[in-house]
Amino acid sequence: MDDKEIEKILNLYSKGELPASEAIRKIKNLSYEDVGFARIDHARRKRQGFPEVIFGHGKTSIQIATIFQRLAEFAPNVMVTRTNQGAYEEIIKIFPEAEWHEQARLIRLFRDKTNLGVGEICVVTAGTGDIPVAEEAALTAETMGNQVRRIWDAGVAGIHRILSERETLKGARVVIVVAGMEGALPSVVGGLVSVPVIAVPTSVGYGASFQGLAALLGMLNSCASNVAVVNIDNGFGAGFVASLINRRWECSEV
Amino acid sequence: MDDKEIEKILNLYSKGELPASEAIRKIKNLSYEDVGFARIDHARRKRQGFPEVIFGHGKTSIQIATIFQRLAEFAPNVMVTRTNQGAYEEIIKIFPEAEWHEQARLIRLFRDKTNLGVGEICVVTAGTGDIPVAEEAALTAETMGNQVRRIWDAGVAGIHRILSERETLKGARVVIVVAGMEGALPSVVGGLVSVPVIAVPTSVGYGASFQGLAALLGMLNSCASNVAVVNIDNGFGAGFVASLINRRWECSEV
Amino acid sequence: MDDKEIEKILNLYSKGELPASEAIRKIKNLSYEDVGFARIDHARRKRQGFPEVIFGHGKTSIQIATIFQRLAEFAPNVMVTRTNQGAYEEIIKIFPEAEWHEQARLIRLFRDKTNLGVGEICVVTAGTGDIPVAEEAALTAETMGNQVRRIWDAGVAGIHRILSERETLKGARVVIVVAGMEGALPSVVGGLVSVPVIAVPTSVGYGASFQGLAALLGMLNSCASNVAVVNIDNGFGAGFVASLINRRWECSEV
Amino acid sequence: MDDKEIEKILNLYSKGELPASEAIRKIKNLSYEDVGFARIDHARRKRQGFPEVIFGHGKTSIQIATIFQRLAEFAPNVMVTRTNQGAYEEIIKIFPEAEWHEQARLIRLFRDKTNLGVGEICVVTAGTGDIPVAEEAALTAETMGNQVRRIWDAGVAGIHRILSERETLKGARVVIVVAGMEGALPSVVGGLVSVPVIAVPTSVGYGASFQGLAALLGMLNSCASNVAVVNIDNGFGAGFVASLINRRWECSEV
Amino acid sequence: MDDKEIEKILNLYSKGELPASEAIRKIKNLSYEDVGFARIDHARRKRQGFPEVIFGHGKTSIQIATIFQRLAEFAPNVMVTRTNQGAYEEIIKIFPEAEWHEQARLIRLFRDKTNLGVGEICVVTAGTGDIPVAEEAALTAETMGNQVRRIWDAGVAGIHRILSERETLKGARVVIVVAGMEGALPSVVGGLVSVPVIAVPTSVGYGASFQGLAALLGMLNSCASNVAVVNIDNGFGAGFVASLINRRWECSEV
Amino acid sequence: MDDKEIEKILNLYSKGELPASEAIRKIKNLSYEDVGFARIDHARRKRQGFPEVIFGHGKTSIQIATIFQRLAEFAPNVMVTRTNQGAYEEIIKIFPEAEWHEQARLIRLFRDKTNLGVGEICVVTAGTGDIPVAEEAALTAETMGNQVRRIWDAGVAGIHRILSERETLKGARVVIVVAGMEGALPSVVGGLVSVPVIAVPTSVGYGASFQGLAALLGMLNSCASNVAVVNIDNGFGAGFVASLINRRWECSEV
């Protein structure tokens, strides 16, 4: 709810064109659409700079398609994360241009490709096992209006692999680093760049990796000061935060 | 080590003005100063956009003052975190303009106050107990060239306290949220703004807060997509990352 | 075992109508029925205000139906939680009026619909993924004689969703809040109402949610003072406690 | 903020007696008083049925006394928890009738002793080491308008100790059970009564009690359905929730 | 290796009937039989009072049958734990009298039923879900020469259920208590008897039971002094220890 | 409460010498003495074969002395664990024959030295750091009527140290093994003897010993089947359980 919307209602009310009870109800209903099993948050685009993204896990294909359609009426770009091909098949019945990204398990409608960013977003993985999470981050960033560069399989045990990409890293306004196992790569990358690093621990590993806990703790304790962390396997969140960091300030003020 | 420095050495070498062995040594020594107990990283300002910051914990006052003096020769602004008044007294002998911030346990030399930021940085706390960590974040951000706004004691159990600050939050290019106990505030703030939120869990709490673990886990699982997290009580890191996010792109390319 | 029952036996004994050994045995057998694999606790209704509820997990359909039938002889309303359709099919052979609630995985016989409550019980979820657990709570509360209001998908990242329900919350004698991920919603709701809040962490989430641990710790550390917590995914427990809170005192004194 | 207050402002605004900007500001300022280091939440009494309680830990005696005085202007009863005698000495300068409870480390001003409860609140401990936490709960409940019964040292290894108190337990509208070590007592008490049980794990124990974790987990997994849990050592929270449970419905609707 | 066996070899050696190298080898080979994938420990019966028991998990049916046959040559009673019907079918080809216990997932050959015990062993469960583990304990104890009494479903939330079994408990030389969830029953039983209690936590429960961790911690912190604990779900271990406790001293000195 | 006591009361009642209300009260009061801050459990000796032992931690010297005196009226042997010299000085004013055991931090009154045991109890430590806990176990066992053998500093890294004590171990009816760090000794000892082993993990160690957790987990997972475990540093509990194991059956039936 922003001031302008409230002011408009207040105006109508003060002119007597709106009874008090109605004014209160209207203020309440400004912000979301109730479809029974969910409250679709149309105000989010206003508040957060991107429409609500559908978290596919635990929803039926029909539910996903329903929400997708509603969101697509208001926003040019729509995404579903952690989903499957079944949901995709439901969606392309209505939106044939929707894309299915197998590795990232992500559906998107990508109609508005305006570049909103200051610079590039660089997405780096430590190993090949980290690519699905990194792809989720990269696709999210692209869909939110960013140029994205991918650097795969550049873990610290072969330090020359990341060192040889220093030039590419320099062009980035923000770097996303995706790593499992000991999660050491963000610290090394953090030391190489003068921009924020968003670290994504992955559940890649075994034994004492404890499903990503080792990588998570490693990243939280990074000796590089420019590292911030998101949840284990949360490629989407990293792409989202990085997009907001890279966004040109004038674009942020939607 | 950037290309220009290497090229200069390569030039000298190719002209025969530098023997091969010397060229190799020179390339090695470009980057840090060894003072025995520490390697002062003078290249960090180049690489990370701010000189190395002294982590005071576990260092003697003399050691701190020694490193401080070296850093102050190259950089206008210098900081010591997690330190005490003893170190401060050692430092003001040489730099009488140095400041001691009791609550944040931080010393700084703040000679260059140029504003390098796109907008403001907003620092919010859930409770009064979170203020020391928040002050460390705020002072770091100021020292790194940012305008900072402080909002203290706006936890979610009295939701109107943060809601009444929405106008202030809107002016921010990035928001730092500092909270202990259940660490819920970043999710609420994250939902109110369209910019990145850096969440700092604190060790404020007791029992099942497990020294900040509850707040940390809460923030990592935030249902707001624009939240990234730093270590427990790591106000400095939050201030650092926020500064790089807020920094004008042309200033970043030092 | 209450005094009246003992007194009766003592009377018989003192009149010589009951030998000592028999008096001791009788006192022992007052309270439960042994069916071999379980001791059905018929005294529970007396002691706890509701008959024993069948925890379906790990029991065969036949076992469930057997216990169900025994309980249904003494009590009008009977419930099975964490069960499946197979058990339901066994039960409707005998009780065709029994209901199967797919989402909550719950069977109930709901013959006595007397309202025993002071006010309403409000059940709120943070997301759509929390609905199955919330339904278990809501159905339990209804079966135990309460009016229930459901508010689904009102998580804190879109704070207006819960704020717009304040009027509904006000009518509640007790509120159940069901949330996974960071589990922040009970703190916000707790701050909005002057009645007890029963918080139910769910295992909804991934990565550092650690199957509901993050939500559980968040709720235990709630900065709202009126929040008490039950086990992860324990919708039944929340519904049970809330029912006892809402119960009219004169009804409690069964 | 309740509707009446907003309506009053809307009225003034619609009559032209209040400009739009002022109306917005007024709505914002309805709810708390900013004293620099804290926002005193005067609306809490309205919202939660008891004024804000001062969490003494980490605050100076002067800060505590300052907040105490402000709260005491609006509310008859005021409490400080987790505090010390120093703060008490500061407070009795202004409020000589304030009380110091050594064992519970609690200060209170207890001017309004109206009984607001339906029945009694019973507070039970498993061991003598649990008494300080239990006293915090008991004093909180008393201060909030309840009759309180104390049952100390009735742990399950001597089961007759709690069994012999069954009559007392029967008179309670709600029971608070405080236990460390294995935290088994709430399950036993839960099975004896037909009212809600608020379980408080304590950090009493050693070794694998892990500062109360064992008791906490035990209580969360209670096989008695009428048990809800608060944080380790959180006697205050238990007393608060229990008070709201016991409160007569007509008193709740303040 | 006991002294007698060594002495015999030393005698042969000292008489010159055995060369030094052979004496050393002989001493080495006294104790186990190497079948390639396992070293069958025939000396265990001597050392521990019962032959090695086959842990079935992770072994093929053929491997189990092979070891079973070897053990059965030396010992009258043989057991396989954590196994399945497939292994049983392999074994009854050779030992038609072998028994298959479905619930406990245990095979046994029970040829020697001599009672070696001082008194009875009582096995108690808190719930019906704990019965499989309890059966493993009971069958182990029987096979090792004990009279066993079973008390199922006597959890603490219906305290009268265990109290009514006090007479039975009194006859026991040792009590095994099997419980999941909060694991409170051993403390209560421990307080009722003057003999050792072996507590077995089970993984029965959900959420914060963390696969038996809650019950395990509860039992380790029991306020009853006569409780010792074995691993989660380790019915076999409990039965084994209890058998040694109950064993008549003269039988122990095999 | 045993049958005889109840029968006596029932007799009086049936003869009309006792009114019903009085009979009920009498049954209730049979078992403990209330001294305000504690309920002294005089029936424990009856039920558990040894009077209540005073856990000194968290009690004042006066409180300890008070309980000590009450217990000493009914029982010849009395113990205080986890206490200090201050409490001892209070006690010897009344009982000059009381002993103070510095290393074990234990006070005892040892007036009845009757041997109640079948055989010896052997107490073994892995290192010298484990001796205080082992002494607590040994003194407890002695006070409860057992012959005790001590074997100190026989950890597994020098396996010959424990192997050389095999003869001593053979004479034991039960062995207590006390070990910190990796807690491996109980498994080795368990494999050497045919009697129960009570394992006591200690908090001796550092780093990943996590205050005894490593030793505790090691012991719970012992590959020797005759090992049961008590809480970290719980020498008293181990001594108690071992005493009950060693007790001659005819002595158990107090």
Place this chain on the structure above:
Amino acid sequence: MDDKEIEKILNLYSKGELPASEAIRKIKNLSYEDVGFARIDHARRKRQGFPEVIFGHGKTSIQIATIFQRLAEFAPNVMVTRTNQGAYEEIIKIFPEAEWHEQARLIRLFRDKTNLGVGEICVVTAGTGDIPVAEEAALTAETMGNQVRRIWDAGVAGIHRILSERETLKGARVVIVVAGMEGALPSVVGGLVSVPVIAVPTSVGYGASFQGLAALLGMLNSCASNVAVVNIDNGFGAGFVASLINRRWECSEV
């Protein structure tokens, strides 16, 4: 990148045969081959004394075969760990001499069998369940040029089993000990030998073994000073480290 390679490029550059930009590129490309989804690290053999090993988990058979073929061009011996028969079938199409090791789930090409070791490597397991992990270690060590001795099923509960292998252990330059459950064997072996022991915890066990955590902690806290630890189930890592320890120094300086 070693000095010689750089010097060669520098020479060409200084002679004007290589432009600066090309010299920089060449230095960058010395070290790995990019195949899209992975960067094959051909320099690893130089740097680490063995070519990169393929971690099969999460890779398709085709991907594995592709990398395998590339590695096999440069190195005589190639290994794939944590793989399956499908990948093997793909590989033998090209390398019919490749071997499939079912138990260890490992494929290898073993063309160069030169012995590079100082002495033997001894691999010991505590139980039969630990053999798959131990085989992975043994095969790795063999493939890296070592003589390997296997000792299976020699756990500490039958201490004579490992004691009888002392002669074999003495011949080893390094010992790998593989154990699940309490993980005590490395401490015992460590005490028997004067060479390094590499301990491998396995996930063999149940309940409080917490998937190998108990064994891991046990090994980290070993009271034997010559024990170092690798990740849970990491047979490959143990074999790798042991190979480097055993390698003749002159072979190490590749």
Place this chain on the structure above:
Amino acid sequence: MDDKEIEKILNLYSKGELPASEAIRKIKNLSYEDVGFARIDHARRKRQGFPEVIFGHGKTSIQIATIFQRLAEFAPNVMVTRTNQGAYEEIIKIFPEAEWHEQARLIRLFRDKTNLGVGEICVVTAGTGDIPVAEEAALTAETMGNQVRRIWDAGVAGIHRILSERETLKGARVVIVVAGMEGALPSVVGGLVSVPVIAVPTSVGYGASFQGLAALLGMLNSCASNVAVVNIDNGFGAGFVASLINRRWECSEV
């Protein structure tokens, strides 16, 4: 106990110069000296290649000096770890040449300085806070007959610091890497060298470092295959293992 010693005794026995009972006793007593509170393991030098090292923590100065003197009779070099100046002052009364190393909290007698190593041992730290643990490792390695190189403060956030030491690292037969916080350095160093890396996590850090747990997990999950790990802060263990790795094979066979 080695074969030669046993053979000698067997010879005497077979000649009749030694009765059987005496032969058995002699074999038992070969290995350690009992001083009451400890069994000094004189055979350890034989078995492990270095005499027992005194773990100072928890021992009195007198106890330490006593053991020190006994060890010094048999071995030229003696060490005490985790000790203090008080113990040192006790020792220099007898051994004036003993050294006190403040930072490492280590006493040593260093009379035999023979180099037993194949190459050098390199000790690297990530930060200055890790130096005390690293010094313990370095001093241990020196005392055990090795040449040691120290590289302090070369953490990964300034990757050039460790890269510039590659030449030094190349000369090492084994590298010890000491790091707190995220513990990433061993992975980077592991990738640079072809020798074993012993990683030592330290408790340096705060918040989610959880006293070294983050570093420990990071190192256990290292993506470099040549890394093995010791306990948190266990510099001594790392120095010990590294010494055995570096030891010339002919020296190992003491």
